[in-house]
Amino acid sequence: MNKIRAAITGVGGYVPEYILTNKELETMVDTNDEWITSRTGIKERRILKGEGMGTSYMGTKAAQEIIRKTGIDPKEIDLVICATITPDMPFPATANIIATEIGATNAFSYDLAAACSGFLFGLATGAKFIESGTYKKVIVIGGDKMSSIINYQDRATCIIFGDGAGAVLLEPTTEEVGVMDSILRSDGTGANFLRMEAGGSRMPATHATVDAKQHYVFQEGATVYKFAVTNMAEVAAEVLERNNLTGHDIAWLAPHQANKRIIDATASRIGLSDDKVMMNIEKYGNTTAGTLPLLLWDYEKKLKKGDNIIFAAFGGGFTWGAMWLKWAYNS
Numbered sequence: 171m172n173k174i175r176a177a178i179t180g181v182g183g184y185v186p187e188y189i190l191t192n193k194e195l196e197t198m199v200d201t202n203d204e205w206i207t208s209r210t211g212i213k214e215r216r217i218l219k220g221e222g223m224g225t226s227y228m229g230t231k232a233a234q235e236i237i238r239k240t241g242i243d244p245k246e247i248d249l250v251i252c253a254t255i256t257p258d259m260p261f262p263a264t265a266n267i268i269a270t271e272i273g274a275t276n277a278f279s280y281d282l283a284a285a286c287s288g289f290l291f292g293l294a295t296g297a298k299f300i301e302s303g304t305y306k307k308v309i310v311i312g313g314d315k316m317s318s319i320i321n322y323q324d325r326a327t328c329i330i331f332g333d334g335a336g337a338v339l340l341e342p343t344t345e346e347v348g349v350m351d352s353i354l355r356s357d358g359t360g361a362n363f364l365r366m367e368a369g370g371s372r373m374p375a376t377h378a379t380v381d382a383k384q385h386y387v388f389q390e391g392a393t394v395y396k397f398a399v400t401n402m403a404e405v406a407a408e409v410l411e412r413n414n415l416t417g418h419d420i421a422w423l424a425p426h427q428a429n430k431r432i433i434d435a436t437a438s439r440i441g442l443s444d445d446k447v448m449m450n451i452e453k454y455g456n457t458t459a460g461t462l463p464l465l466l467w468d469y470e471k472k473l474k475k476g477d478n479i480i481f482a483a484f485g486g487g488f489t490w491g492a493m494w495l496k497w498a499y500n501s
């Protein structure tokens with residue numbers, strides 16, 4: 171009997187309507203369009219406005235698009251995983267809220283926190299439930315409302331991040347498509363350079379933590395950049411090498427959208443030209459767990475059955491990893 175593989179059989183996405191441009195940021199902090207564009211490749215990002223609107227709102231929209239496009243009955247969904255570091259609330263899990271919103275009443279659901287690598291970790295985890303034969307329909311969502319934890323007076327972070335969510339449906343196949351291999355890593359010393367300090371059990375919210383702006387993302391950008399450039403490129407190269415693949419075999423690189431310079435370095439390390447690199451950083455910025463599924467959402471129509479795709483991510487934790495996936499359908 172052929173091995174059961176986990177194939178992506180549907181993609182959905184959602185980005186909020188409000189567009190925060192580099193020009194508008196110029197009115198908020200001491201920055202300029204030229205600096206942001208040349209250092210990051212970002213031109214604009216989306217912001218979720220409105221009281222009571224959290225990550226579940228965007229994740230629900232993304233998952234509903236999959237249900238609409240694939241025609242599946244939500245009651246058939248076995249599991250919903252939501253990768254996010256900006257859950258609606260510390261508990262219950264945002265995935266619980268989304269599963270109920272989409273009518274997945276027979277599913278269990280949980281959140282996964284791995285920052286910018288969250289979707290990749292979620293995809294690898296969801297795939298194992300399919301490959302083991304345990305489940306037949308798994309929805310993996312990656313999404314973040316980064317604007318809820320960004321200090322719009324801190325020019326080192328506010329220019330990078332944006333809001334958005336994407337989702338995929340995983341189903342079993344015995345064809346040679348789907349998740350083929352992945353390498354995932356983490357290193358907790360990364361908390362020194364990228365973190366949100368307060369609001370957890372170590373430092374619960376107080377007036378003092380709010381005054382000290384400890385509920386916002388802190389990032390030592392240049393240090394994170396060095397780790398990201400090296401680790402994302404190396405892990406992508408490693409997944410190719412151990413599967414005897416070269417750049418010639420790869421149709422697409424789907425890299426985390428944190429900085430165009432990190433993306434370029436990763437593509438160059440594995441010998442890929444620009445036309446094989448998925449990129450939408452210019453319009454959404456860094457949506458943390460949202461970047462990889464939003465790439466699939468934007469590029470779905472260009473993907474062909476059998477295309478070799480390499481995902482690569484690096485983020486807070488530190489967390490990083492790469493995955494080789496064969497695309498399963500023509501749209």
Ligand code: UT7
Nearest residue numbers: 201202205209286325326329391392394395398428429485
């Ligand atoms: O997605 C999760 C993982 N995160 C990442 O992968 C992000 C990795 N880091 C980066 O992408 C980059 O480090 C940043 C885009 C965050 C910053 O770019 P950089 O080239 O590393 O700049 P820098 O922090 O070394 O700062 C260079 C200069 C500094 O001025 P001085 O000290 O040289 O006079 C900064 O104060 O640029 C200044 N600067 C800015 N200038 C205008 C920092 N932010 C800004 C800004 N506008 N927004």
